[in-house]
Amino acid sequence: MQDPKKVSHTASQTWQLFKDVGLKAIPIIQLRESLLKDSKLTQNYLVLIVSSCLIASFGLLLNSAAVIIGAMIIAPLMMPLRGFSFATLEGDLKLLWRSSISIFSGTMLGIACSWIVGTIISIPEFKEQVLSRTQPNLIDLLIALVAGGVSGYAKIRPEIGDAVPGTAIAVALMPPLCVVGLTLSQAEWGYTQGAFLLYITNLIGINLACLLVYVFSGYARSNEVTRTLSWGVSIGLIGLLALPLGFSFVELIQQAQANDSIRNILVENSQFRRSDIELIRSDIDWNYHPPSITVVVRSVEPITPQDVTLLEDLIKTKIGRTFKVVFDVTASTKVESQTESQKSNN
CATH class of the missing domain: 1.20.1080 (Glycerol uptake facilitator protein)
Incomplete structure (x- = not known):
């Protein structure tokens, strides 16, 4: 000792x-x-x-x-x-x-x-x-x-x-x-x-x-x-600020998780795999209950209400929290060059 x-x-x-x-x-x-x-x-x-x-x-x-x-x-x-x-x-x-x-x-x-x-x-x-x-x-x-x-x-x-x-x-x-x-x-x-x-x-x-x-x-x-009093005042103010900053930090983590989940679901999930969808970005609005996710995509085929419901269910299963999903879709058209047979027929 x-x-x-x-x-x-x-x-x-x-x-x-x-x-x-x-x-x-x-x-x-x-x-x-x-x-x-x-x-x-x-x-x-x-x-x-x-x-x-x-x-x-x-x-x-x-x-x-x-x-x-x-x-x-x-x-x-x-x-x-x-x-x-x-x-x-x-x-x-x-x-x-x-x-x-x-x-x-x-x-x-x-x-x-x-x-x-x-x-x-x-x-x-x-x-x-x-x-x-x-x-x-x-x-x-x-x-x-x-x-x-x-x-x-x-x-x-x-x-x-x-x-x-x-x-x-x-x-x-x-x-x-x-x-x-x-x-x-x-x-x-x-x-x-x-x-x-x-x-x-x-x-x-x-x-x-x-x-x-x-x-x-x-x-x-x-x-x-x-x-x-500088110690007490500074530490007290930081303690008060830690509450809203902590909530914002949690929301930041959840947003990153949601964005990653959406990308994985659209690209890799077998239940929602669609090759015609290109994800541009996704934004979360925490002012709604449940929070609203706006998914901005380009798609050849239309997005149906059933697709939205399926994505909401998959996100809830993956993250453990309910989100309302809204798609912002830009129509996409695939255009290819003519093949040799098509050119000869013309």
């Missing part, structure tokens, strides 16, 4: 190692001054917000991941957010006020710019890059936690640079913020709500991850941790 004193001494040495790693990277006073500078609402910050937002908005409308990556590289929102995390941990009111103003101003400016872009261009139908940011789930929260941790570590380790955390945080913040403005411009309230939930989720996740990095790096003394 291990000696309790030795175990306590080992734990104390481990904690001191974490503290030494952080404090040797950059002194706390120097870190605070750097965060104060990063969190200041300046002309440069506002220009970067507008530039990043415009690039991201155009990329979202074009459905171009490459253009969106260009906006990610700018990543202005990461600078005051790291200051906000440090301020809540240290109880630094000056830094807290300055970083809060910058985050709020950047958020409102980003929404306004993307709303203007959406109003002027007025695209009636949004594509994948927009729609993928209107249904947040637990995976998005995990991305935010990792991005926040990398960002906080990069701040206390200046030698690794800001490029990596800047790109990581931009993935979590600027694109969904632009989706909020774009969907607002077209009065798509459901999409707006989902995108804003993703934005808030990632703000909170990044904040908590930065807090953890600062603590394990030795930038918080025990009395400072006990007098701040």
Whole structure:
């Protein structure tokens, strides 16, 4: 049995190692001054917000991941957010006020710019890059936690640079913020709500991850941790967000299972094997009870009500849940070249 004193001494040495790693990277006073500078609402910050937002908005409308990556590289929102995390941990009111103003101003400016872009261009139908940011789930929260941790570590380790955390945080913040403005411009309230939930989720996740990095790096003394409410508030908010995000994650898994089942049934199931059917895509609407699956196909022969009933039964057997199936059929005609005999007869 291990000696309790030795175990306590080992734990104390481990904690001191974490503290030494952080404090040797950059002194706390120097870190605070750097965060104060990063969190200041300046002309440069506002220009970067507008530039990043415009690039991201155009990329979202074009459905171009490459253009969106260009906006990610700018990543202005990461600078005051790291200051906000440090301020809540240290109880630094000056830094807290300055970083809060910058985050709020950047958020409102980003929404306004993307709303203007959406109003002027007025695209009636949004594509994948927009729609993928209107249904947040637990995976998005995990991305935010990792991005926040990398960002906080990069701040206390200046030698690794800001490029990596800047790109990581931009993935979590600027694109969904632009989706909020774009969907607002077209009065798509459901999409707006989902995108804003993703934005808030990632703000909170990044904040908590930065807090953890600062603590394990030795930038918080025990009395400072006990007098701040940032831990309780951040963890509580993440707990509340985990409920809707968890439901969305379950729906995402069920949708993937349903899509896979539909494809297998149409292609491989002997009861429903039809060579004339080509599956284009399938979409699930969870607002109905039971959920409705729209199956978009091309078919030479008509789809009958009996075919729909059979597919519903097969999906229920495979997944264990009832779905209402609706086919969206595009007529398909096979055209072949004339054979030599046909040509001679003509």
